[in-house]
Amino acid sequence: MVDTALRAGLKSALIEQELSGGGWSYGLAATQAALEPTCLALLALRWDSNLARALGLKFLLRMQNPDGSWPAFSGDDSEGSGLTALAVIALINNGEMALQTERGVEWLLRLKGRESHWLWRWKFETTDTHVRFDPNKFGWPWLPGTCSWVIPTALSIIALKQGFVCCKPEQVSFRIRRGKEMLLDRVCPGGGWNAGNGVVYGVPLAPHLDATAIALLALGGEQSNGAIASGLDWLELRAETSSAPWSLAWSILALDAYGRPVEGLLARLCTLSDKGFLADSATLAAVILAIDCLVEGNVFKVIA
Amino acid sequence: MTRRSLLAGSVGLAAGAATAAPFLLPKYDRVRRPARSRVAIVQVDEYSERLEGALMGAFRLFALNIAGKSVLLKPNLVDFVPGVNVNTHPLLVTAAAECFRRLGAHSVTVAEGPGHQRDTQLVLVESGFQDEIAKHHIPFVDLNRDELVKIKLCANYTGLGHLFLPRTVLSHDFVVSMPKVKTHHWSGVTLSMKNMFGIVPGAKYGWPKNILHWSGIQQSILDICATVPIHFVIADGIVAMEGNGPLAGTSRPLNSIVLSDDPVAADATCARLMGFKPERIPYIYEAVKFLGNASIELIDQIAGPVMAPDIPFKVVPEFEHLRAS
Numbered sequence: 001m002v003d004t005a006l007r008a009g010l011k012s013a014l015i016e017q018e019l020s021g022g023g024w025s026y027g028l029a030a031t032q033a034a035l036e037p038t039c040l041a042l043l044a045l046r047w048d049s050n051l052a053r054a055l056g057l058k059f060l061l062r063m064q065n066p067d068g069s070w071p072a073f074s075g076d077d078s079e080g081s082g083l084t085a086l087a088v089i090a091l092i093n094n095g096e097m098a099l100q101t102e103r104g105v106e107w108l109l110r111l112k113g114r115e116s117h118w119l120w121r122w123k124f125e126t127t128d129t130h131v132r133f134d135p136n137k138f139g140w141p142w143l144p145g146t147c148s149w150v151i152p153t154a155l156s157i158i159a160l161k162q163g164f165v166c167c168k169p170e171q172v173s174f175r176i177r178r179g180k181e182m183l184l185d186r187v188c189p190g191g192g193w194n195a196g197n198g199v200v201y202g203v204p205l206a207p208h209l210d211a212t213a214i215a216l217l218a219l220g221g222e223q224s225n226g227a228i229a230s231g232l233d234w235l236e237l238r239a240e241t242s243s244a245p246w247s248l249a250w251s252i253l254a255l256d257a258y259g260r261p262v263e264g265l266l267a268r269l270c271t272l273s274d275k276g277f278l279a280d281s282a283t284l285a286a287v288i289l290a291i292d293c294l295v296e297g298n299v300f301k302v303i304a
Numbered sequence: 305m306t307r308r309s310l311l312a313g314s315v316g317l318a319a320g321a322a323t324a325a326p327f328l329l330p331k332y333d334r335v336r337r338p339a340r341s342r343v344a345i346v347q348v349d350e351y352s353e354r355l356e357g358a359l360m361g362a363f364r365l366f367a368l369n370i371a372g373k374s375v376l377l378k379p380n381l382v383d384f385v386p387g388v389n390v391n392t393h394p395l396l397v398t399a400a401a402e403c404f405r406r407l408g409a410h411s412v413t414v415a416e417g418p419g420h421q422r423d424t425q426l427v428l429v430e431s432g433f434q435d436e437i438a439k440h441h442i443p444f445v446d447l448n449r450d451e452l453v454k455i456k457l458c459a460n461y462t463g464l465g466h467l468f469l470p471r472t473v474l475s476h477d478f479v480v481s482m483p484k485v486k487t488h489h490w491s492g493v494t495l496s497m498k499n500m501f502g503i504v505p506g507a508k509y510g511w512p513k514n515i516l517h518w519s520g521i522q523q524s525i526l527d528i529c530a531t532v533p534i535h536f537v538i539a540d541g542i543v544a545m546e547g548n549g550p551l552a553g554t555s556r557p558l559n560s561i562v563l564s565d566d567p568v569a570a571d572a573t574c575a576r577l578m579g580f581k582p583e584r585i586p587y588i589y590e591a592v593k594f595l596g597n598a599s600i601e602l603i604d605q606i607a608g609p610v611m612a613p614d615i616p617f618k619v620v621p622e623f624e625h626l627r628a629s
Contacts, residue, residue, distance in 0.1 A: 026507065075452070
């Protein structure tokens with residue numbers, strides 16, 4: 001049902017946008033490679049044996065920090081980005097189970113949300129209680145030294161699940177378990193996920209499409225529960241009225257992973273893509289991944 | 305006095321000075337505060353196509369020298385919440401853009417990096433911004449995904465030392481902060497200076513920009529505004545927000561647009577219009593030392609009176625002390 005010419009056109013547009021030294025920037029006219037568009041582009045091109053993919057992979061491996069993390073962009077400081085998990089996912093799905101991937105995983109296992117420290121946990125349990133969350137249930141932050149948030153946590157769970165398919169060391173199982181608990185703890189009262197907490201000052205926050213989709217992808221293969229079911233229902237309903245390609249693409253990937261119908265959403269995404277509504281190369285790559293998920297498989301689908 | 309007691313005294317003095325110095329020395333590199341500041345309050349009842357005329361009238365009072373300059377409009381687009389006025393209204397932004405064009409600006413760009421919502425395009429589309437700026441052919445830059453430059457901070461309230469900031473912001477001649485006048489459950493208020501959190505890129509610092517919270521919101525406001533000057537403020541107080549802002553508060557009509565050539569004066573004036581004591585807002589209290597003026601004696605009120613409301617804006621309990629009554 002997806003127009004083959006459109007798929008091919010989007011892929012060549014993505015390839016054309018690769019920077020001469022490898023890697024992708026967010027902006028279509030920008031020259032600073034960034035981690036997120038580079039990883040999403042490599043995932044979108046994972047079945048292609050082209051020069052762009054090879055150059056991109058080489059760039060990604062070259063970009064890694066000495067401690068195993070990845071910087072958010074070329075020229076970044078070396079403290080590591082919460083999107084390091086996305087680099088691990090990109091390498092795994094491009095068949096690069098090399099030393100660099102292992103070092104990325106090790107860094108992820110060391111990185112924790114700041115609320116996991118006993119002092120901050122005590123603060124959040126006693127004096128700072130305006131945000132409703134259980135600090136014992138922690139995941140991954142966007143930046144070392146800050147709190148756990150939904151998207152870096154969900155991507156880290158996906159990376160660990162994809163990196164350890166059959167036998168998981170205890171530390172990996174523990175972090176996946178804690179991460180899942182954190183996601184379930186932060187769910188919005190009406191279903192779905194916001195950036196972090198679901199309730200602030202007693203008021204429920206509205207969920208976001210991309211955060212909800214990525215959280216659901218991370219919970220893929222888990223025993224169905226109320227949070228997953230309400231998240232899926234909310235996502236399905238909300239995506240129906242969205243005309244933003246980034247959110248729509250992530251919604252399709254999540255709904256597809258749970259076997260929900262996505263044909264209508266795909267048709268709308270194709271129409272938006274055809275009209276040139278793609279804001280940047282990260283969005284372009286996410287759109288390709290969504291359009292390709294029925295044909296080439298869903299790259300974010302995981303088992304428990 | 306023996307040599308030993310002299311030595312002990314000197315060591316004690318040096319230790320005391322070293323301990324006290326961080327508290328006594330200024331935390332900013334230089335004083336940027338103007339001798340006097342100007343504020344205009346334009347009374348407007350609704351968002352309509354007539355905003356451009358109202359703004360242009362106020363712009364003339366400031367005699368802005370915009371000819372040939374690149375102008376960056378930084379609205380507050382935090383998220384899209386159906387039925388709730390959380391963002392600067394698109395009609396005010398396009399009216400401002402047209403006014404700057406009429407004053408001879410070389411270019412006008414709208415730029416923002418939403419703090420919570422990663423899908424900036426979704427906020428633009430669903431809040432009506434996309435159609436409005438497209439109609440006026442105004443380019444938009446997502447500051448969360450812009451190219452970044454490492455910048456040494458010109459103040460040191462956070463201890464961060466530097467931030468990576470978007471090239472688009474740094475390369476423009478004239479930065480206009482266009483906040484929505486709102487209360488804020490973590491910082492008391494969110495006005496023109498807090499609005500600059502939107503230039504801190506999500507691609508580096510995440511969604512939300514949690515490092516600014518851990519470093520102190522009031523402190524971060526000061527460091528950012530000392531480093532990236534705000535040249536002009538157009539605050540959307542036509543329909544403001546009170547209570548549990550910035551997302552879950554309730555609408556409160558103020559029927560006012562606040563304009564100023566000094567962000568500290570703008571924020572102090574907005575605070576007064578909300579029924580707050582500006583000097584009780586920590587970043588304003590500190591900013592008067594080096595960034596701008598908050599005292600009524602140092603502000604030339606060139607249009608509209610500053611009328612405190614009979615009932616101050618509602619705030620979360622932690623900020624009850626801000627209310628003037």
